[in-house]
Amino acid sequence: MINGADIMVKCLQAEGVDTVFGYPGAAICPFYDSLYDSDIQHILVRQEQNAAHAASGYARAKMRPGVCIATSGPGATNLITGIATAYMDSIPLIAITGQVRSDLLGRDVFQEADITGACEPFTKHSYLVSKTEDLPRVFKEAFHIASTGRPGPVLIDIPIDIQQNEIEEFVYPEDVNIKGYKPNTKGHQIQVKRAVELIQKAKRPIIVSGGGVLSSGAKLKLQKFAENTQIPVLSTMMGIGVMPSDHPLYLGMLGSHGRRCANKALHTTDLAIVCGARLGDRAIAAPDQMSERTKIIHIDIDPAEIGKNVKVDIPIVGDMNNVLKKLTEEIGDYKIPEDWDVQVKDLKAHYQSKISTFDGFVEPRTLIGKLSSMLKAKAILCADVGQNQIWCANNFRIREGRFFTTGGMGTMGYSIPAAIGAKLGLKKRDVVVVCGDGSFQMSLNELSTIKQYGLNIKIIVMRNYRLGMVRELQDMHYDKRHSATILNEEPDIVALAKAYGIDSVEVSSNEDAEKYIGKIVENDQPFVLVCRVHPDTPSIL
Amino acid sequence: MKYTLSILVENQAGVLSKISGLFSRRGFNIDSLAVGITGDPTVSRITIVANGDEYVEEQLEKQLNKLIPVIKVKRLIEGEFISRELSLIKVHCPAAKRFEVIKIAELMQAKVVDVAATTITLEYCETVEKAATLIDLLRPYGIREIVRTGTVAIEKGKAEIV
Numbered sequence: 001m002i003n004g005a006d007i008m009v010k011c012l013q014a015e016g017v018d019t020v021f022g023y024p025g026a027a028i029c030p031f032y033d034s035l036y037d038s039d040i041q042h043i044l045v046r047q048e049q050n051a052a053h054a055a056s057g058y059a060r061a062k063m064r065p066g067v068c069i070a071t072s073g074p075g076a077t078n079l080i081t082g083i084a085t086a087y088m089d090s091i092p093l094i095a096i097t098g099q100v101r102s103d104l105l106g107r108d109v110f111q112e113a114d115i116t117g118a119c120e121p122f123t124k125h126s127y128l129v130s131k132t133e134d135l136p137r138v139f140k141e142a143f144h145i146a147s148t149g150r151p152g153p154v155l156i157d158i159p160i161d162i163q164q165n166e167i168e169e170f171v172y173p174e175d176v177n178i179k180g181y182k183p184n185t186k187g188h189q190i191q192v193k194r195a196v197e198l199i200q201k202a203k204r205p206i207i208v209s210g211g212g213v214l215s216s217g218a219k220l221k222l223q224k225f226a227e228n229t230q231i232p233v234l235s236t237m238m239g240i241g242v243m244p245s246d247h248p249l250y251l252g253m254l255g256s257h258g259r260r261c262a263n264k265a266l267h268t269t270d271l272a273i274v275c276g277a278r279l280g281d282r283a284i285a286a287p288d289q290m291s292e293r294t295k296i297i298h299i300d301i302d303p304a305e306i307g308k309n310v311k312v313d314i315p316i317v318g319d320m321n322n323v324l325k326k327l328t329e330e331i332g333d334y335k336i337p338e339d340w341d342v343q344v345k346d347l348k349a350h351y352q353s354k355i356s357t358f359d360g361f362v363e364p365r366t367l368i369g370k371l372s373s374m375l376k377a378k379a380i381l382c383a384d385v386g387q388n389q390i391w392c393a394n395n396f397r398i399r400e401g402r403f404f405t406t407g408g409m410g411t412m413g414y415s416i417p418a419a420i421g422a423k424l425g426l427k428k429r430d431v432v433v434v435c436g437d438g439s440f441q442m443s444l445n446e447l448s449t450i451k452q453y454g455l456n457i458k459i460i461v462m463r464n465y466r467l468g469m470v471r472e473l474q475d476m477h478y479d480k481r482h483s484a485t486i487l488n489e490e491p492d493i494v495a496l497a498k499a500y501g502i503d504s505v506e507v508s509s510n511e512d513a514e515k516y517i518g519k520i521v522e523n524d525q526p527f528v529l530v531c532r533v534h535p536d537t538p539s540i541l
Numbered sequence: 542m543k544y545t546l547s548i549l550v551e552n553q554a555g556v557l558s559k560i561s562g563l564f565s566r567r568g569f570n571i572d573s574l575a576v577g578i579t580g581d582p583t584v585s586r587i588t589i590v591a592n593g594d595e596y597v598e599e600q601l602e603k604q605l606n607k608l609i610p611v612i613k614v615k616r617l618i619e620g621e622f623i624s625r626e627l628s629l630i631k632v633h634c635p636a637a638k639r640f641e642v643i644k645i646a647e648l649m650q651a652k653v654v655d656v657a658a659t660t661i662t663l664e665y666c667e668t669v670e671k672a673a674t675l676i677d678l679l680r681p682y683g684i685r686e687i688v689r690t691g692t693v694a695i696e697k698g699k700a701e702i703v
Contacts, residue, residue, distance in 0.1 A: 116555070117558070120558070120559060120562050121562065121566050124609070125609040128554075128555070178609060179551065179612045180550070180551065180608070180609055180610055180611045180612040180613075181609050302607070303606070304600070304603035304604055304606070304607050307596075307599065307600075308600060308603075
């Protein structure tokens with residue numbers, strides 16, 4: 001005989017899960033009791049939302065579903081923001097929640113919340129398990145759904161009696177058969193042919209690359225396609241890292257907070273090849289104008305994204321790997337028109353940024369640019385949300401590393417827990433957090449987790465005593481009325497970090513900042529580097 | 542533009558809330574929604590009549606297809622399917638008017654299912670358009686209550702949803 005909780009652990013093991021992130025509570029206790037004897041490492045975060053973010057960082061690093069766990073009621077509802085973030089950013093996540101006894105469901109007993117109902121809009125799928133026998137099938141399906149097609153979070157809500165009940169034996173299903181879930185990954189050959197014809201006719205083609213290229217693992221295929229054809233590449237925020245930042249064909253991030261040369265190229269092009277990008281409002285502010293100006297080929301694994309935001313000339317539904325492979329084969333030795341090549345090079349040269357500095361403060365954009373070269377080539381940068389995100393997106397020079405941030409949901413407090421997940425997923429990589437003093441204070445409790453598990457994560461806090469991004473918005477659109485964006489009377493962050501047992505220092509010049517970064521990247525201890533940034537430092541160049 | 546969607550879904554708890562939630566969340570308008578099990582007891586069939594332009598229709602179809610328990614979504618082509626809606630209509634009807642109301646019912650081929658001192662209840666199984674005609678004819682007598690099932694639809698001839 002085997003109980004539900006043991007089955008849950010066995011299911012995770014069958015899926016090759018070695019690390020999970022969570023926070024226990026009464027309704028999930030049977031599972032935690034089983035976990036206690038297993039070889040799965042459990043990372044105790046300090047608030048459930050961060051379990052989901054950490055699982056997201058882990059998932060992105062390992063390219064496989066991250067697992068987060070919470071108890072019923074408040075534990076589960078605290079997960080929601082993390083689940084919603086993963087949903088918007090298409091990150092594969094398995095969220096496991098305890099639930100009250102199944103015969104008490106709907107009676108509003110202690111710590112009961114309808115979490116499957118609450119998460120309905122934010123999950124790719126969810127299960128409220130009603131029989132212990134169903135657990136293996138549910139786990140098998142959940143991992144399959146989370147990691148195939150367009151990745152996303154799947155919630156499994158398990159009443160405590162289902163965890164306690166015993167069944168005869170544990171058998172993990174070998175495959176899944178879900179009638180209504182058969183993602184199309186092939187990429188239609190005729191559509192590919194039509195796309196190639198359009199590319200060959202185009203005078204000024206560009207590639208717009210999104211997070212889908214990274215999550216499908218098609219980064220190198222895209223690079224090869226771009227290099228073969230010499231088509232220049234822009235990326236969305238989620239697509240940063242698809243090309244090395246200094247690649248001659250890469251023009252940077254597009255959109256309202258993007259690089260001018262990228263946006264200029266987007267305005268000049270007559271054919272945009274959109275790869276695994278939603279083209280949300282931050283990337284394309286006026287989608288109608290864009291589709292009037294230029295022809296669009298849209299490649300995505302999710303058919304519902306095609307034509308949602310922008311009118312498309314040629315849709316291709318499929319896995320980016322398959323489609324890029326077919327495109328590369330079909331297009332042969334095509335090269336872009338020479339005058340476009342020249343124009344692109346001019347664009348890149350013309351829009352070089354000039355950065356103004358403030359004496360007695362750190363210039364964050366210059367520092368982040370510098371930081372890139374001080375880290376190992378495969379470093380992972382976790383940027384939070386706010387001005388710090390834009391500074392990182394536009395100035396971190398990615399080589400072979402990764403850039404983790406929440407581009408879709410824009411959840412403040414994402415970076416520290418995501419870095420915890422990333423570090424546990426890829427222990428040998430440099431993992432660096434860049435956040436603001438606002439976002440730092442949304443998840444600073446996780447310093448405790450970093451300390452407990454001895455994680456070598458360097459945190460750079462850009463401190464301007466402001467909620468800088470909103471303040472900037474107020475400067476531009478609200479007559480400089482700084483309503484609720486001034487963070488006076490902030491704690492001493494250096495002392496705070498030290499209270500958590502993590503070394504920290506505050507600097508107010510790039511010279512000092514670089515000096516400390518040079519020192520701290522050499523050791524394996526966590527560190528909090530607080531950089532004083534002038535409040536008038538703008539987000540974009 | 543009005544259109545009719547026929548949807549096969551897995552017959553399990555919460556499916557209807559997933560579908561109805563999608564409508565409110567994405568701002569789709571529906572005229573009617575009817576659901577019942579099919580020949581296969583593990584599968585239910587939902588008929589939705591909705592309103593919107595082509596963009597909305599395409600999005601609706603795609604978003605429905607994204608829901609895991611949704612097995613198949615098919616847009617039925619105008620003129621190529623039979624649709625029916627069952628209505629129960631309770632009309633204010635004192636004895637003096639009874640003959641008139643029954644005459645209307647006969648004319649429209651509605652069935653009288655209940656008669657009381659001051660009311661008469663008709664059962665009507667027809668298209669939405671014909672139901673509208675009947676209701677218009679009955680309105681002058683005073684309609685007390687109407688209950689409608691929502692439209693169900695099936696394709697003509699050999700065509701099947703799967």
